[in-house]
Amino acid sequence: MNEKVNGGSRNVAIVGPYLSGKTTFLESLLFVTGAISRKGNVKDGNTVGDSANEARDRRMSVEVSAASCTYQDTRFTFIDCPGSVEFAQETYNALMGVDAAIVVCEPIRDRVLTLAPLFKFLDDWEIPHLVFVNKMDRANIHVLETLHALKAVSTRPLVAHQYPIMQGEQLVGFIDMVSEQAFQYHPGAPADPIPFPEHLKAEEHIARAEMLETLANFDDHLLEELLEDIEPPHEEILTDLKLELGADLVVPVFFGVAEQDYGVRPLLEALLREAPEPESTAVKRLSAKTGNAPIAQVLKTFYTPQGGKLSLVRVWQGTLTDGIVLNGVRTGGIYRLMGQQQQSVNQVGAGEIVALSRLDGVKTGDTLSTEAKVKALPKAQPLEPVYALAIAPEKRNDEVKLSSAITKLLEEDPSLAWEQHGDTHEVILWGQGEIHLHVALDRLRRKYNLPMSTHLPQVPYKETIRKPVSSVHGRYKHQSGGHGQFGDVYLDIKPLPRGEGFTFTETIVGGVVPRQYIPGVENGVREFLAHGPLGFPLVDVQVTLTNGSYHTVDSSEQAFKQAARLAMQTGIPQAQPTLLEPILKIDVNTPTEFTSKVLQLLSGKRGQILGYEGRNDWSGWDNVSAYLPQAEMHDFIVELRSLTLGVGSFHWEYDHLQEVPEKLAERILVHSNGNGNSK
CATH class of the missing domain: 3.30.230.10 (Ribosomal Protein S5; domain 2)
Structure with missing residues (x-):
C-alpha cells in the first residue's frame, strides 16, 4: 500500500527533558491530524509512543518511537525521543535524520537549564529547531521571563512566534506575532480569531520588536524598514522566518497545552510554512557528489519481541523498493511505523523515514546504498559509559547465549558497552545510568529469556x-x-x-x-x-x-x-606488602553555578582536584579536572546529576595505581573474599 501525498513530507523529532510532555504532545499531533481517533495517555499505557514494555513499566520513554500522519497533503513523520539524560544516545541518533526538531519544555525557570546540552547538540549539527513551551496551564513565571530564561541557555537567538493569552493560570488563546491577529482556543476545535486584547498591547509590542530586530540581524532590507519605521509585510517576515530557521540561525518559540491540543494546530501550520523541506536537508547532509544511487542511514535498530530485526532509516537519495539490496544485504520489507504498528509499502522515495526488516550485520548510524563506494554520512558519536553493573545469568546453562544476546542489545543501543574484566573475571555491563542498565536487563529477560543477577563490579585492587x-x-x-x-x-x-x-x-x-x-x-x-x-x-x-x-x-x-x-x-x-587502588583521571563538565558543589563532591570522594577552567565552546560552563579513586566512581554520575539538574557529565580514563590509606586498606582486606577481589 502506497498512500499518495501532494505536499511532500517533513521529518520532525520531538525532543526535550524528561516530564516535559513529549509523548502527550505526539498524541495530540496524531489526534488533530486524524491519524488516531482517540488519544491515549501515559498513565494508562496506551499511547502510540512509549509502546515498549520497558517504557510502559516506567511511564517514561526509553527509546525512540516513529509515527507517520498526513496533514494538508503533507506527510509528517514524527520521532518521539526519550527525555531522560540516560537515553540521550537515542535522541542524538534520531536527530541525525530529521529536517527539524521541536524542543518541548515546561515554563518552569529551574528546569530551563536542562535544555542546554540539547540546544548545544542541535546547533553543533545545525539542525533547525523550534521550541514548544508546554503545560502553560502550570506556568510559574511570566511569558517574557520564560523567553529570557530560554535565551540564556540557547546558543542561537530565540524569537517569539506567538504571545500567549492567559486568563488567570489558564491559557485561553494566543497572538500571532507575524500578523498580530489574536485567536481564542476551543477544546477539540481550531482556534477562532478575536479582537486584539488591549491589556497585552505593551507586552506583545516588546516581544514583537525583539523578534523583528533579531530577524533583521540576518536581513538588511528588513533592518532598513525598521530603521525607517516601515511596517514590514507579513510575507517578508514569514520568508525570513523560513530562511533563518532552515539555516539554524533563529529558534521560533510557541506556547500551548498539549493535553488539551492547545497550540498544536498553529505549530503544525508553522512547520508546513517554515520548516525546511527534505530536499534542502539532503543538500546539507550530502555535501559531496553522490550520483543517483539510493542512499539511506540507520537512525535506530529494533529487535522486536518476535525476534525480527527492524532498522529505522532516513532515505536521503533515490528510491527504496521492496527487496532492494543495500550494503550487500537484501531487505525483507519496507514499513511505515505507527508506534509498534507496521504498514507495509512497496517503495519509498527520498525524504522518507521508514523501517527496513532483516538488515543483518547493519548497525545504527550506518550509511546504506546499492553502490559499494558511497561516503559514510556523519553520525552521532556513542556516549561514553559512566555507570556499570557486573552481570551473570541466573542459570549457568545460559552463559553460552549471553554473548549473542548482548551483541543484539548493543546493536539496539550503541551507548551500552560490555567487557569481560581480565582481573576480576566478571562480565561488566556499562551504560549511562542505573535506569538505563535496568532497561537493558529487562530486555535480556523479555526478548532473550535471559534473567540476570547483578552486583556492583569489584574494584581491581593490586x-x-x-x-x-x-x-x-x-x-x-x-x-x-x-x-x-x-x-x-x-x-x-x-x-x-x-x-x-x-x-x-x-x-x-x-x-x-x-x-x-x-x-x-x-x-x-x-x-x-x-x-x-x-x-x-x-x-x-x-x-x-x-x-x-x-x-x-x-x-x-x-x-x-x-x-x-x-x-x-x-x-x-x-x-612489607601494601594495597594499591586504581586512580582515574576525570574531567567533569558542569554549569558554572554548580562548580563549587562539584568540587565538594570530588573532595568528599577522596578526589584530588587538579584545577578547573571554562569549558571550551560552552558559555557558562566549567571543566573540572581531578584524580578519583575507582572505588568511589560507581555512584558518581548519580550524585553529579543530582547536583546539576541532570546536565553534569564526565569523561574518565585509568591513570595510575596509588597506595590505599592504611585504615581504608584494613577495611577492604576484612571484606575481601580471599581470592583477590573486594566485595
Whole structure:
C-alpha cells in the first residue's frame, strides 16, 4: 500500500527533558491530524509512543518511537525521543535524520537549564529547531521571563512566534506575532480569531520588536524598514522566518497545552510554512557528489519481541523498493511505523523515514546504498559509559547465549558497552545510568529469556611491596619413587617505581642453575604474582635469580618453578606488602553555578582536584579536572546529576595505581573474599 501525498513530507523529532510532555504532545499531533481517533495517555499505557514494555513499566520513554500522519497533503513523520539524560544516545541518533526538531519544555525557570546540552547538540549539527513551551496551564513565571530564561541557555537567538493569552493560570488563546491577529482556543476545535486584547498591547509590542530586530540581524532590507519605521509585510517576515530557521540561525518559540491540543494546530501550520523541506536537508547532509544511487542511514535498530530485526532509516537519495539490496544485504520489507504498528509499502522515495526488516550485520548510524563506494554520512558519536553493573545469568546453562544476546542489545543501543574484566573475571555491563542498565536487563529477560543477577563490579585492587629483601631461599625436594624432584634458588626482591610492572633478571654464574631451568624460575615467580599475600595481583616488583643448586638426575624445570614459588612465599611478606587502588583521571563538565558543589563532591570522594577552567565552546560552563579513586566512581554520575539538574557529565580514563590509606586498606582486606577481589 502506497498512500499518495501532494505536499511532500517533513521529518520532525520531538525532543526535550524528561516530564516535559513529549509523548502527550505526539498524541495530540496524531489526534488533530486524524491519524488516531482517540488519544491515549501515559498513565494508562496506551499511547502510540512509549509502546515498549520497558517504557510502559516506567511511564517514561526509553527509546525512540516513529509515527507517520498526513496533514494538508503533507506527510509528517514524527520521532518521539526519550527525555531522560540516560537515553540521550537515542535522541542524538534520531536527530541525525530529521529536517527539524521541536524542543518541548515546561515554563518552569529551574528546569530551563536542562535544555542546554540539547540546544548545544542541535546547533553543533545545525539542525533547525523550534521550541514548544508546554503545560502553560502550570506556568510559574511570566511569558517574557520564560523567553529570557530560554535565551540564556540557547546558543542561537530565540524569537517569539506567538504571545500567549492567559486568563488567570489558564491559557485561553494566543497572538500571532507575524500578523498580530489574536485567536481564542476551543477544546477539540481550531482556534477562532478575536479582537486584539488591549491589556497585552505593551507586552506583545516588546516581544514583537525583539523578534523583528533579531530577524533583521540576518536581513538588511528588513533592518532598513525598521530603521525607517516601515511596517514590514507579513510575507517578508514569514520568508525570513523560513530562511533563518532552515539555516539554524533563529529558534521560533510557541506556547500551548498539549493535553488539551492547545497550540498544536498553529505549530503544525508553522512547520508546513517554515520548516525546511527534505530536499534542502539532503543538500546539507550530502555535501559531496553522490550520483543517483539510493542512499539511506540507520537512525535506530529494533529487535522486536518476535525476534525480527527492524532498522529505522532516513532515505536521503533515490528510491527504496521492496527487496532492494543495500550494503550487500537484501531487505525483507519496507514499513511505515505507527508506534509498534507496521504498514507495509512497496517503495519509498527520498525524504522518507521508514523501517527496513532483516538488515543483518547493519548497525545504527550506518550509511546504506546499492553502490559499494558511497561516503559514510556523519553520525552521532556513542556516549561514553559512566555507570556499570557486573552481570551473570541466573542459570549457568545460559552463559553460552549471553554473548549473542548482548551483541543484539548493543546493536539496539550503541551507548551500552560490555567487557569481560581480565582481573576480576566478571562480565561488566556499562551504560549511562542505573535506569538505563535496568532497561537493558529487562530486555535480556523479555526478548532473550535471559534473567540476570547483578552486583556492583569489584574494584581491581593490586598490591606491591615497600622494601627490598635479599637472598630469599626456596628449595623444593620431593621423592615419590623413581626420579625425585629437586630445585633450589635464591632470589633478590625489590620494589619498582609505580607503573613499571614486573621485571625478572638473573645473575647466575658457574652454572649453579642450568640455563634450561631458568624459565621455570620465572614462571614460578609470575604464578605467585597473580595472587599475592593480600589476595590481589602483585605489581611493580623486580625479582633477580642470584644463586641456587641442582641435581643432575632429579632437577627439572617444574621443580625450579616450585622452588621459586616457595621463595616468593617466604620473601614477599618480609617486603612489607601494601594495597594499591586504581586512580582515574576525570574531567567533569558542569554549569558554572554548580562548580563549587562539584568540587565538594570530588573532595568528599577522596578526589584530588587538579584545577578547573571554562569549558571550551560552552558559555557558562566549567571543566573540572581531578584524580578519583575507582572505588568511589560507581555512584558518581548519580550524585553529579543530582547536583546539576541532570546536565553534569564526565569523561574518565585509568591513570595510575596509588597506595590505599592504611585504615581504608584494613577495611577492604576484612571484606575481601580471599581470592583477590573486594566485595
